[in-house]
């Protein structure tokens with residue numbers, strides 16, 4: 001997400017604004033804030049002091065720091081000069097602060113009256129008369145909107161462009177502060193609710209991804225079938241969820257079926273369910289995924305793996321939304337939206353008669369191609385790397401907060417054949433190996449870069465990490481999976497959870513990497 005930069009000419013103070021106070025020295029406010037951060041251990045107390053310092057330094061009457069609660073689509077005041085109320089809650093999009101939380105754009109409002117975005121109910125509850133407001137977004141490293149910093153004044157036209165620049169600088173300090181706490185992890189926790197997968201969960205604001213978001217937005221408003229293509233690990237599953245959770249079906253089930261992880265006979269059973277007695281051992285009727293998703297969305301992942309006989313049954317569901325349970329005669333009708341993904345070239349499969357042409361055309365009413373990571377540009381790579389760094393540091397309880405410049409350069413030099421999933425696993429490995437606050441080149445479990453390492457490999461230093469750097473990605477992944485499986489006594493569900501991947505994905509990897517488990 002890229003907040004649009006706001007450019008406007010410097011405003012001359014209106015006659016109504018009093019002679020401007022002596023300009024606060026920007027560095028001294030930032031320094032005071034840094035001092036506070038070092039001294040204060042309690043987050044709430046710290047944020048309250050931050051608001052105090054900022055408000056005083058900027059000659060405002062009142063200040064508020066709102067956090068965005070994504071699961072509920074709301075903002076709540078985390079620290080505020082608010083003697084009258086315990087807390088303010090606003091919907092994202094409501095009022096000036098809610099507007100900033102939705103758009104990521106700062107707002108400097110010299111006069112509140114007559115502005116349709118202004119939400120007067122808070123003034124009525126607090127008996128305060130807001131005339132001017134300065135409101136800036138608080139963005140995390142990935143550029144996502146974490147909260148809003150707001151200053152109020154009873155005077156009109158109280159803030160100018162310098163104030164806005166200073167408040168933006170302060171906002172990024174506040175962001176760093178919040179990002180280093182567990183509060184941040186809580187705010188980002190996928191606690192459900194329709195906002196959960198709003199593009200917030202999808203990192204990267206480069207041109208290629210903006211095109212994807214645009215298509216997702218347009219697709220979400222319709223019931224059209226979407227075929228999502230792209231190399232493995234490019235985020236096809238994530239985008240399918242984004243389409244569902246931004247669609248009118250968001251409150252209904254999203255049911256994913258990984259067609260690659262099941263043998264053909266089981267996929268049929270999984271999708272359509274079976275009647276009692278359909279085959280030996282079927283002593284109870286079972287409901288299939290299409291029925292379970294009624295009213296919602298079915299996501300057929302790795303659709304290219306579906307065998308031909310089953311493809312004709314799928315075609316019928318796509319055309320008429322009708323099917324029978326395995327072993328059943330009754331025709332069932334469901335209301336589902338269908339999304340499908342594949343990393344195969346379906347056109348090629350059609351030409352080789354491995355995939356039904358009619359099904360292919362039915363599927364690709366809308367098609368969405370996920371760009372490989374190597375084509376997404378350096379900013380996206382860094383945003384993703386920092387996004388995963390923050391998450392894994394939290395999960396593994398490590399103090400690491402940054403990449404050393406050579407480590408960052410090494411990430412940029414790699415071609416990422418496994419795309420975002422590879423990056424995610426790579427950063428997790430690095431976080432686990434890291435010592436101190438920075439990830440170093442030797443922590444990165446990437447194959448040796450011939451431009452950086454002498455032929456004999458790196459000598460001394462971090463032994464284990466240097467050894468890992470000599471392995472290929474596949475070898476390293478295999479070792480990692482074997483180690484995690486061993487640590488879980490071969491329990492695949494437990495191992496998959498610890499690795500942060502689905503069980504089906506783990507099974508696929510075990511097969512592909514020929515791991516004896």
Ligand SMILES: Nc1ncnc2c1ncn2[C@@H]1O[C@H](COP(=O)(O)OP(=O)(O)OP(=O)(O)O)[C@@H](O)[C@H]1O
Pocket residue numbers: 201202203204230231232233234235236237238239301341343384387420421424
């Ligand atoms: N833009 C993104 N921002 C944050 N995380 C992402 C993004 N894209 C992908 N990921 C993460 O990368 C991993 C791989 O994504 P996902 O499973 O959606 O890929 P895929 O293309 O469906 O892979 P496969 O083809 O192997 O099934 C997941 O953990 C996902 O959360």
